Amino acid sequence: MIGIETNRASSRVLLWITLAVVLVIYGFPFIYLLLTSFKTPLDAIAVPPSVLPSQWTLENYVTALTKDGVAPALINSVVTAVLSTVFSLVLAVPAAYAITRYRTPSGRVFVLAALVTRMVPTIAVGAPLVETMRTLGLSDTSLGLAIAHTTISLPLSIWLMSSFFESVPDELEEAAKVDGASRLGALWRVVLPVVSGGLAVTAIFAFLASWNEFLFSLLLTSVRAQTTPIVIANFQTQFGLDWGGMTALAAVYSIPVILLTLALQRHIVAGLTLGAVKG
Amino acid sequence: MRITDRRFALLLMAPAAAFLAAFVLWPLIRFVSNGFFEISPIAGGPREFVGFDNFVAAFQSAAFQGASVRTVVYTLVVVVLEFTIGLGVALIFASLGARSAVFRTVFMYPLMIAPVVAGLLWRFLLIDNFGIVNELLRQAGILRSTSQIGWLSDPNIALFSVALPDIWLTTSFITLVLFAGLQNVPGDVIEAAKLDGARFPTLLFRIIIPLLRPVIAVALIVRGIDAARAFDIILIQTNGGPQESTTTLSLLIYRTMTRYGDPGLASAMGTIYLVAMLLVASVAIFAIWRPGSDR
Numbered sequence: 001m002i003g004i005e006t007n008r009a010s011s012r013v014l015l016w017i018t019l020a021v022v023l024v025i026y027g028f029p030f031i032y033l034l035l036t037s038f039k040t041p042l043d044a045i046a047v048p049p050s051v052l053p054s055q056w057t058l059e060n061y062v063t064a065l066t067k068d069g070v071a072p073a074l075i076n077s078v079v080t081a082v083l084s085t086v087f088s089l090v091l092a093v094p095a096a097y098a099i100t101r102y103r104t105p106s107g108r109v110f111v112l113a114a115l116v117t118r119m120v121p122t123i124a125v126g127a128p129l130v131e132t133m134r135t136l137g138l139s140d141t142s143l144g145l146a147i148a149h150t151t152i153s154l155p156l157s158i159w160l161m162s163s164f165f166e167s168v169p170d171e172l173e174e175a176a177k178v179d180g181a182s183r184l185g186a187l188w189r190v191v192l193p194v195v196s197g198g199l200a201v202t203a204i205f206a207f208l209a210s211w212n213e214f215l216f217s218l219l220l221t222s223v224r225a226q227t228t229p230i231v232i233a234n235f236q237t238q239f240g241l242d243w244g245g246m247t248a249l250a251a252v253y254s255i256p257v258i259l260l261t262l263a264l265q266r267h268i269v270a271g272l273t274l275g276a277v278k279g
Numbered sequence: 280m281r282i283t284d285r286r287f288a289l290l291l292m293a294p295a296a297a298f299l300a301a302f303v304l305w306p307l308i309r310f311v312s313n314g315f316f317e318i319s320p321i322a323g324g325p326r327e328f329v330g331f332d333n334f335v336a337a338f339q340s341a342a343f344q345g346a347s348v349r350t351v352v353y354t355l356v357v358v359v360l361e362f363t364i365g366l367g368v369a370l371i372f373a374s375l376g377a378r379s380a381v382f383r384t385v386f387m388y389p390l391m392i393a394p395v396v397a398g399l400l401w402r403f404l405l406i407d408n409f410g411i412v413n414e415l416l417r418q419a420g421i422l423r424s425t426s427q428i429g430w431l432s433d434p435n436i437a438l439f440s441v442a443l444p445d446i447w448l449t450t451s452f453i454t455l456v457l458f459a460g461l462q463n464v465p466g467d468v469i470e471a472a473k474l475d476g477a478r479f480p481t482l483l484f485r486i487i488i489p490l491l492r493p494v495i496a497v498a499l500i501v502r503g504i505d506a507a508r509a510f511d512i513i514l515i516q517t518n519g520g521p522q523e524s525t526t527t528l529s530l531l532i533y534r535t536m537t538r539y540g541d542p543g544l545a546s547a548m549g550t551i552y553l554v555a556m557l558l559v560a561s562v563a564i565f566a567i568w569r570p571g572s573d574r
Contacts, residue, residue, distance in 0.1 A: 012375070019371050022364075023385060029447060030388065032411060033400050047409045048417075048425065087298075095295035102288035110292055117303055119556045121508050123532050124549045127542070128306035128313075151303050154295060183287055212393035214511035215533075229395040233515055236399075243403055250396045257391045265384050269455055 030254075037061065037247040044244035060248035069223075070249065073231040076142055077253075080227055081210040083146035088153040088206040089199065096161035097187055101173075111162070114155035125151060126219045133220055142225045148216040153206035160205065160271055164198030165191070201271035204264065211257060228253050314547035320540030333547035343548055345523065346531040349438055350507055353527055356442045357506040358499055364446070365453030365498075370483075372454070373461045387455065389448045398515035401444035405430035431517055434524035441516050441525045445509055453498050460494030461487070500563050507556060528552050 032051065036044050037060050039053040044060070064070060099107035129148055130139075138144030168191055176186040192199070217227045232253065235246040261268055282290075314334065317327045337343045368386065372379040389397070404412050413425040422428065430440040464487060472486055488495070510529040513519070519526035519534070526534075532552065536545035 015371050015374055019368075019375070019379070019382060022368060022371075023382060026386060026389070026447070029400055029404060030392070032404065036403070045409050048414045049409045049411045051411065091295040091298055094291035098288040098291035102284055104285055104288050106289060106292065110296065113299065116557065117299065119504050119553070119560055120303070120307060121529055121532070121549060121552060121556075122510065123529060123536065123545075124310045124553060125303055125306045127536055127545075128309040129302065131309075132302070132306060147302060150298070154298065158295065208391060212395075214393070214395050229393050229511075232393075232399065233395050233511075246399060247403070250400065254392050254396055258388050261387065261391045262384060265387060269383075269387070269459070 033247050034251055036244065037251045039244060041242065041244040044247070045241070060244040061252070063242075064245040064248040065252070067245070069226065070228075070231055072224075073226050073228045074253075076221075076225055077211060077227040077229075079142045080146045080149065080225070081207045083142060084149040084153060084210040085203050085206040087146060087150040088157040089203060091150070091154055092157035092161050092202065093192075093199070094187075096158045097165055097191070099158070100162050100165040101170075110158070114158050117151070117155045122152075122215045123219075126216050129216075130219055140221050140223065140225050145217060145220050145225055145227070146210065148220055149210035149213055150206075152213065152216075153209040156209065157202045157206055160202045161195075161198060164195045164202075168194050197267055198271075200264070201267045204260070204268060205271060208257060310546050311550045311553075312546075313542055314550045316543050318541075318543045320542060329543070333543045334551065336544060337547045337551060342523070342526075342531060343528075346526050346528045349525070350527040350529075353438060353442055353509065353513075354503055354506045356439060357445050357509075358503050360442070360446050361450045361453050361502060362495075362499060365450045366457055368450070368454045369457035369461060370487075372458050383455075383458070387451050390451050392448065394444075394448065394509075394512040395515050397444040397448045398441075398512040401447070402431060402516045405440060405443075407432055432521055434522045437517060437521060437524045441513050444516070445506060445512050448512075449502060449505070453502065456494060456498045457491065460491045464490050496563070500560060503563070504556065504560060 035051060035053060038056050038058070040055055040057055040059060041063075043054055095110065098104075099110060126148070133139050133141075133144040133148075136144070138147070172190055172194065173186040176190040177183070181189065212229065213227075214229045214233070217230050221227065221230070228249070232246060232249055235242050235249065315328060315330060317329045317332070319325050372383055404410055407413070407426055407429050410425070410430075412430070413422060413428060416422040416428075417425050428436075431437050468486060468490075469482065472482055477485070508529055509527065510533065513525055513527060513530060514533075517525045519530045528548065529552075532545050532549050535541050535548060
């Protein structure tokens, strides 16, 4: 990026200042959420509001986490997201491998179908799925919800894994086959270890898609399998206007994934930009 | 016994294909076909074939027309603002070079936050009496009183306000994609243009944007589709109000199905919506992206 990079000191300073302003505006909402979660419940809705808590307390965290249904919802979120991630990878890896390695016409149809799936409004699949899950005896279960979430993450996973398989040279497997490995053996023992970074990225995106999903959870679960986004949304009706509790639970729900993302940020940037940049 | 490569490929794709057929295609077929029936909302209630009646009713309904316009406006607001800010920030990152790495990481964090959380958080920031945004604007002397702007309660601006969390949440995606694209713009092309005396606007509109075209297309199409489908982020902020001013198609369809108990009409609306999405996306893909044209 030698071309765009600027060398003039004055324009550099100006750019840093602009960047700082943008980042402050961008970072403020979540920081304010964190600060509010440490206020007393009354302080959180004080008029006029103040940025900093007048008194720091963990009260909101205690009330939010001990509320009926919150702990089970957090467990449900983890179980559903893990199940859905496993389904996505198990189904997407062989499919993406076949699409990139054998380039059959059926593979191209498949990629197109995965792309179209992205355009379908969630309600168009979600509403009929309610009945399907009832027929399968999976109403209000984490398994049923995980299946529904997989309809979102599977096309994404196929898309991502295809990009990662593209970057593996054909010669690698050819060599393995010459050494007597079967096609499945070559995939399992030679190709998969090479794309392990890609597998991790795909797993994170599949996990996040389920972790943050709302409408399927709203339609397909009622009590037993309810996930946390629904509980967070219910903070406004079920328990009155408990903004303090809402911010505490939102912080508890968001911070693990934010930390995970920061830790793995290089891989995640690669995943986000892979498909797009290759065009 | 050895199976052919083509068969082997089919075998590998079969499980994922079966899954998508059972849990996406089949529900979708049922959804579309429901549009041709008058359906009682009670489970197991009567169904009566009514042909295109629901589609006619959808097109004639003022609620549907209004929601369609609002969906287009919402999508345009989100995509235009995200692209402008996203490109600006990507250019700043590129101009500052490797030293911007830490800031790129910080800029990425909202991408991981649930839309429901983002929607509630922004509702909290923008709420009339105890929202911090109006209070800060008042302290800065921009507003006379905190009730001067009713971000989410004034029907004239609510559709714009509900778009803010969506923009906050995903501008980073556009920035990351464009930044990655900028890495592939050959430095010598830009150096040469600079030597020819090209100023920054010329550089941007004549060289950088045309070179980024495929990347921009993907970013805009992906974000456009998602913005047009936005549901939870709006539901949680305004529930479609005030005075229906933020009722987009996804909210209207949801409400027609669950609250008004008319699955037939809701399915017809959803089908029109889906077909429109496919048409617009295909046109966009061929018009801006032009896959393969540069190969």
